[in-house]
Amino acid sequence: MKITLKLFATLGDLLPQGASANAVEVEVRDGCTPNEIIDRYQVPRELAHLLLLNGVFVDKSNRDKPIVHAGDTVAVWPPVAGG
């Protein structure tokens, strides 16, 4: 299935070729987990501080669950803040 992966801030360097505006469409297996995706693109888990699935935060205890579905957007940031 296809999903959109977005890596921001310092994680942007880890995006595969073809990415634009910090986003890329990728093919993943059905029923995959957030951790499978970030591992595949070599995002250190400790730097995946903020992980949003379709805009909703996924805490670390739920990142090994098969919650990613076709058409979803997974967006990841290291620890960031502003104001």
Place this chain on the structure above:
Amino acid sequence: MAWANKVLRVNLSDGTVTDEPLNMDWARQYLGQRGLASKYLVEEIDPKCDPLGPENKLIMTTGPLTGTMASTGGRYSVVCKSPLTGAIACSNSGGYIGAELKNAGWDMVIFEGKSPRPVYLYIENDHAELLDAAAIWGKSAWETDKILHRTHQDPQLRIACVGRSAEAGCFYAGVINDLHRAAGRSGVGTVMAAKNLKALACRGTRGVGNIKDPLRFLQATEEGKRVLRENAVTGQGLPQYGTQVLMNVINEAGAMPTRNMRETQFEGAHSISGEAMHEPRKSDGRPNLTANAACFACTIACGRISTVDKEHYTIQNKPQYWGNSGGLEYEAAWALGSDTGVDDLDALTYANFVCNEDGFDPISFGATVAAAMELYDLGLITQAQTDGIEFKFGSAEALTQAAELVAKGEGFGKDLGLGSKRLCEKYGRPELSMTVKGQEFPAYDPRGIQGMGLAYATANRGACHLRGYTVASEILGIPEKTDPLSTEGKPELVKAFQDATAAFDSSGLCLFTSFAWTLDDVAPQLDAACEGEWSAEKLLEVGERVWNLERQFNLTAGLTSKDDTLPKRLLEEGANVGPAQGKVNELGKMLPHYYEVRGWDSDGVPTSETRQRLGLA
């Protein structure tokens, strides 16, 4: 003891300057800066006074750690009654002016009355005098800075001043210091100009003495710096991407106020984000961002230094804008960009330059332009009012022309200088103003971040993110993640953020340290520097006291619990997209409990028990 123990009182009406000792009884209760200056203001003016009349006072104030080696210890604040809101105003800025004032030996300067002619205050250590401002009145903040440096032949002179927008009566003019930093919110610059006061020019060479325990202070500040350095946000995220890293975060979370808060996600967010500021431009291969920058004593360095593409329409024939200048922070980028629907990074950067050059708040300006664009969209404003400008959402030309008009107070710029509330009232649609207590919203839609709705509604200076930044918890997970779509626990969360923030703002330190520090990190630094004993618990109590003092000022000024609310749009129209789709802000569920948590009655008035507990009775 870190305080200089000296206040400069400037009577602008009769042209006198006198010094007096700092009220140390108040300093022990209110610490400094925001808290202590608010105490002086409450004691010295009638909260019902005309904010633009001579009876209002304007206080430029430092904190006990301002000018010291504590990381970020360069902050100062401008405190007065706000013309924008009618509430108490306290606007905080970094740069170097605060440290310079402290190094000249002053804790604060109290300006009272109104000068019969334009003047500026010149300070060189103990020496202070009012000087004629004829040569700088009518000049921009940048020109003023240049002229004063030339006049006094001192490259190290630090200057805080107002630009032409303040002189023209723009309700949201700020006080610009060091060219690119601003006490930006609530119209404190408007008050300064109304007093015929153009600038403070200051040189201080004495250093900050009287540190209670110098060795312990060295150790405590070094430990504080280590924590900032090793924290991923303050050690890496903020220096590299600045506050602008939030643009994509908030947009993905569906809490990006867009087109006057009609929508909650902006399709152009990436083009104006912190990431985009790093990308090379097509025309010259250079990125928008040149470098980061730090204020006095800061070890974070979140400031942005940027350029506009020389080929961009805004500056093609204006070489004065071709160099580096203060770049976009998240709040400015949101207000100038997403809220107006403009995704042209160069246009936003140029508009931000103009805001700095002539000293007006880019948040209030952008939000007012957005309101005007909605009025234009509805046919309530036409090109007859806008000087022929097509004032459509998404028009970069409208945005940048509007900035130029507000800067000089010309044409439609006079209407835009009213701020969103007065503008929407003038054109018969007050409900289209996205404000609380007359102050425009910052960059977080409270339908998608419920706690921020309560924080906005109850902020003592009107809608503001810097009075209780629950975004840190609700979105960013600092110090702990909470659900942004839930109201549960939010009254307690908002109160905790509000009180802690008031303590940070009274210390002389930057609030951004709170992404890594708690009050447990601040207390040892203050305790080593200041007379008395300063624990985290005591600082939290100071924060709560300051909050209630400000509340009492506002209540006496005539504000009531009816002002603790949000625009109808946010309470009745569901978010159009994103995780909060269909949701409104549920302020009604949170506000009564917030009053209880605060120790206020059902009308939002601090009870006598609360006042007595905090020493406010």
